[in-house]
Amino acid sequence: MFPFKTSIQFDRKSSQSLYLQLSNQIIKYIKNQTLAPNTKLPGSRVLAEQLNVHRKTIVACYDDLLMQGWVESIPKKGTFVLSNLPLLHQQKLDNSAVSDFKIQTGFSFYKNSVFPKKTIKKTDGFMYLNDGISDSRLTPIDEIARTYRRVSSKKNVFGHLSYGSTYGNDTLRTVLVDYLNTTRGLHINKENVLITRGSQMGIWLSSQLLLKNDDIVVVGNTNYTSADSTFLYQNAKIERVLVDENGIVTDDIEKLCKLKQIKAVYVTSHHHHPTTVTLSAKRRIHLLNLSRRYNFAIIEDDYDYDFNYNHAPILPLASHDTNGNVIYIGSICKTVAPVFRIGYLIASKEFVDEASKLRGYLDRQGDALLELTFASFIKSGDLDRHIRKVMKIYKQRRDLFCNLLKAQLGDLFEFEIPKGGMAIWVKLDSKYTWGNISKVAKKYKLEIGDWQRYDSAKLKHNCIRIGFATYNEKEIYELINRLKNTMDEIKTQTATAH
Amino acid sequence: MFPFKTSIQFDRKSSQSLYLQLSNQIIKYIKNQTLAPNTKLPGSRVLAEQLNVHRKTIVACYDDLLMQGWVESIPKKGTFVLSNLPLLHQQKLDNSAVSDFKIQTGFSFYKNSVFPKKTIKKTDGFMYLNDGISDSRLTPIDEIARTYRRVSSKKNVFGHLSYGSTYGNDTLRTVLVDYLNTTRGLHINKENVLITRGSQMGIWLSSQLLLKNDDIVVVGNTNYTSADSTFLYQNAKIERVLVDENGIVTDDIEKLCKLKQIKAVYVTSHHHHPTTVTLSAKRRIHLLNLSRRYNFAIIEDDYDYDFNYNHAPILPLASHDTNGNVIYIGSICKTVAPVFRIGYLIASKEFVDEASKLRGYLDRQGDALLELTFASFIKSGDLDRHIRKVMKIYKQRRDLFCNLLKAQLGDLFEFEIPKGGMAIWVKLDSKYTWGNISKVAKKYKLEIGDWQRYDSAKLKHNCIRIGFATYNEKEIYELINRLKNTMDEIKTQTATAH
Incomplete structure (x- = not known):
């Protein structure tokens, strides 16, 4: 006889009602055939005593199992696990470690190479270049x-x-x-x-x-x-x-x-x-x-x-x-x-x-x-009204960004002041690469982002797009400063290498 | 010389500024070559007088046309319509009748036969069968x-x-x-x-x-x-x-x-x-x-x-x-x-x-x-809490709907009371067709909807799905009543035909 008393656990703090807790546990034992087909389940009065719950709980549970088709009720004989129920082939799933369980895909599907490979995870304290995004704080x-x-x-x-x-x-x-x-x-x-x-x-x-x-x-x-x-x-x-x-x-x-x-x-x-x-x-x-x-x-x-x-x-x-x-x-x-x-x-x-x-x-x-x-x-x-308001602000930011970039790094970066939009198109001196800048910038908590995407046609134009609208005045100073520090280190590297 | 005075109209009530109104009208004349390539535009002072606007308006307009590339400014000579501008081939567009203008597609694209052909337009006073939708009024x-x-x-x-x-x-x-x-x-x-x-x-x-x-x-x-x-x-x-x-x-x-x-x-x-x-x-x-x-x-x-x-x-x-x-x-x-x-x-x-x-x-x-x-x-x-609340209501509606349907039309419609969901699956007596019901029901302001979609495999099961959850008690009585009237008329038709 199946040891219900030791096999069934109730969580009395759970929001799930007792009969459902019981029902789900019995289903688990039926699925893995611990409760084999044709097994007779105990009478409701007997099981209620064993499990120390009200008899109504057992009756509700058996009704549920019946509705779901896990058991059948034979008049005057009792409740039986369905006779012809197949065994469910499951990987072992340790209930105590749900959070460690990884589902592996059990079928094949089409993966698309056209999608970009990775997204950049954000780290506190870092500044991120973007390709021209509005400033949420002005919403x-x-x-x-x-x-x-x-x-x-x-x-x-x-x-x-x-x-x-x-x-x-x-x-x-x-x-x-x-x-x-x-x-x-x-x-x-x-x-x-x-x-x-x-x-x-x-x-x-x-x-x-x-x-x-x-x-x-x-x-x-x-x-x-x-x-x-x-x-x-x-x-x-x-x-x-x-x-x-x-x-x-x-x-x-x-x-x-x-x-x-x-x-x-x-x-x-x-x-x-x-x-x-x-x-x-x-x-x-x-x-x-x-x-x-x-x-x-x-x-x-x-x-x-x-x-x-x-x-x-x-x-x-x-x-x-x-x-x-x-x-x-x-x-x-x-x-x-x-x-x-x-x-x-x-x-x-x-x-x-x-x-x-x-x-x-x-x-x-x-x-x-x-x-x-x-x-x-x-x-x-x-x-x-909103557009007029933010336009003034973005214009100031464009001007500040471009002025600082020109003053601090004008020898390395070439760009036109854009007549509109939220970004500038920046050409890097051919002595340097964005790949290297991207690496060094991380030291200064600056993330250049996926610079390669700007040259999908492999023109080797050495340009990237930099958004200016997201940052306030203080942040623009800080960003240009980090970029300056990055470039200073790279210049020193290059000088040492020669 | 182009008759600016009679060709340009200002709408002083418009929210669009005067210089933009002017600019847009001049562009229109340039596009259709009423203002031909190389045409010299009047000086700003002259045009301002002709059009009875401030000179600043004309200057702003010419700046705009210059930025957009419609005109060029030749020092000491003036402002000219761009010399090498091609003629835009446009269908005639009568500005006074924008609302009657229909754009025809100028390219080919893929139409998909898998999409349903039509949607049903709603008419006041009509009741519409659906395939099981919640009642918005309970949101x-x-x-x-x-x-x-x-x-x-x-x-x-x-x-x-x-x-x-x-x-x-x-x-x-x-x-x-x-x-x-x-x-x-x-x-x-x-x-x-x-x-x-x-x-x-x-x-x-x-x-x-x-x-x-x-x-x-x-x-x-x-x-x-x-x-x-x-x-x-x-x-x-x-x-x-x-x-x-x-x-x-x-x-x-x-x-x-x-x-x-x-x-x-x-x-x-x-x-x-x-x-x-x-x-x-x-x-x-x-x-x-x-x-x-x-x-x-x-x-x-x-x-x-x-x-x-x-x-x-x-x-x-x-x-x-x-x-x-x-x-x-x-x-x-x-x-x-x-x-x-x-x-x-x-x-x-x-x-x-x-x-x-x-x-x-x-x-x-x-x-x-x-x-x-x-x-x-x-x-x-x-x-x-919301689910528990509406479940009680939908259960009552299901019971009322099924009881009325059984009592009023049980001889024509066969169905099981659904254990869940918001719809029932109704089989029509094989003497009748949903096509005919759909036609007659319109007289009684009842729209059966796209009944054919329930039989895409052409099984001829003569069933449709009817949602009950959307209607309150009064509406359920009304709906069954309209369906009853529809079926009574159809029965009479059929009897007369024999």
Whole structure:
């Protein structure tokens, strides 16, 4: 007879009821056939006495086992472990050491080489270079959280809590039509707007709908690496063309078009990622005309439209497109804070319809409450006020950062002061390598990050992108100081070596 | 000379500054070559007088045109439209009728036949059948919005506003480990948890990593259609096996395994979607043993674990899996409200790592503030309290719905009272068709919905799934009444026809 008294343990402090604790333990013994098929379980009164619990606990447990199909009840005979239950082949799992147990994958799956290999773990006291991120401390979080709560306490809020449109919240779509037509010179209606979770979802959806095996997508010979990876994930063929001080060289795109059918061109026309240059008016018109002639899509990722320090923003390609060639992608994440995953994809109704269907299979729908929050934030003018406020601050930071970098390290680093955005494109003196800087900088608690990603085309340009917007004045001094110390040590190394 | 005075209009009520209004209009004329290349623009003083604006407005406008590259400034000569600017080939766009302008797609893209064709538009006064959705009116929205605001006003909140982990918020992952180990009998650590935007994202990620062209995935011969579509989108080959009153028939899966290599089995083991049956203990063990022997993945979609009326929830397959064969998918959306897009994918670290990387390309990351909100909601016990509260209500609704349906229409509809979930599986008398009911029901302001989706395998079972949880008592009476009126009319039709 199975020794229930010694085999069953109750945790009376647990939130799990006793009958479930008992039931789970009995199942464990049935699974490993310690309680073999056909074993008769003790009567409820007997077991209750043995285990010192109420008889109702045993009855509830047996009911549960019966419902779950582990035991069967034979009238006038009793409760038996199911006769034909197979043995579960399990690895040994020591319950006392759950936290040490590692599940090994029991099946094969596709690993994708296009994804970056590692992410950098953050250590206290370190400073991290980034490629142009806003400063979270400037987020108007109080206003946004208050609006979120206000939106959530409206009488009609229940209509927004269930399954909603895969196009995004209707109010936000309407607000965005006005906002984008006014600020970006677009000519769109609601049917042209899909609300996304940020620019990346826009790139993903476009890539899925435009590219399959070996379809050609054209990008700059320096390019935003996440876009590259997204296209490569689709097994698209990437053709890289030159980027100079006027942006991507459209003459080279024309040459390509004459040779092969291209499906799409990906551009960050406002400030090229990573080099920060603006696509010239002449090339804009050229690119639009090419897209019309050769029927390709222009994926225009306008990730930093809002940040211009020397001039008004330049209207996107999409504002000149009446031929339906441009898929215009933008987000509020970059402008307000990355945590608020709201962006948009603007295109012909036909394309938006298909993208919206596909979106339903990624994450079903967006967050209607957050979308309503931002509809209100945009409509009230709060978004514009926020942009004006942080622009002043980022301009000061750009100027300070560039002045200090020039003064302290101008002999080693070459750069243009960017007209907009949150980053500068820095060329290192050819005597030195970012690989070495990256190593030495760690001593000074400075993390350069994945500098190799800026040269996926192996041009050996020796440049990286450095964001300046995240740091306040004090932090900018500190960062340049750490970089200076790093470079001083490297100079000494080099001098000693000679 | 170009007639600036008559060609330029200012809208002084617009929020757009005058210089930008001017700049945008001049660009329009340059683009269509009304202002041809090499045209000299008037001096700023002259144009200011003509247009009756301050000279500064003209200077700002010319600066803007210069920055954007539309004009060039030749010292001592003046400002000229760029000499070599190509003509932009545009369709005519009448500015006065922006809202009537339809963009036509100017490129080709892939349309996917796996997506459902249409969505049903809602009309006031209509009642809509659904396949088992919670009642939004029971959402503890005040508590959640209050928690969201509290989370957002914490001192350290800024650390959560920027780019975060693609695995999801760390606090929520930790809370979920405890919660799932306690409630579901899992044996997981944080490394096994990926926070998703709900079950659908879990299915999407699994499908992307497991299935490529012609890889085999096994599903029930009735199945959750969104899962089917997700697999078909990957060009996977779907093999359907019988589902009976004990769930998916694992003997049939074994037969398949002996014939071909299968990559995955998709199951809704707790309550099969759509038929609501529970997978028996014997088949659970059999399926786990098969997955171990034949190295396939079990995608266990536990979409309604929380809703059981007659017994304790049945532990998922994942609770018995120590071989790393189960990918366990669940969500909080179904339990609380679909608008809160938070779910989880549980698997081996290796698989979670890869899924997390891929997730970074869909939507970059989740909403850390909402994730923190739900970490607090779960940890405080509020989620469990909410579940207990709504379970009582849904049980009453199930009983009322089933009683009324039996009493009013028991001669036409056959069904079992479901032990859990939010829907019943209803078989229609073979004399009638859902197609006809769907048509007639509209007269009585009742929308049956896409009844065909329940029979994608063309079994002609004449069943559909009807959710009961969304409606309160009064609404249940009303709904059954409309269905009764519909059926009465159909019976009369049929009688007349004979």
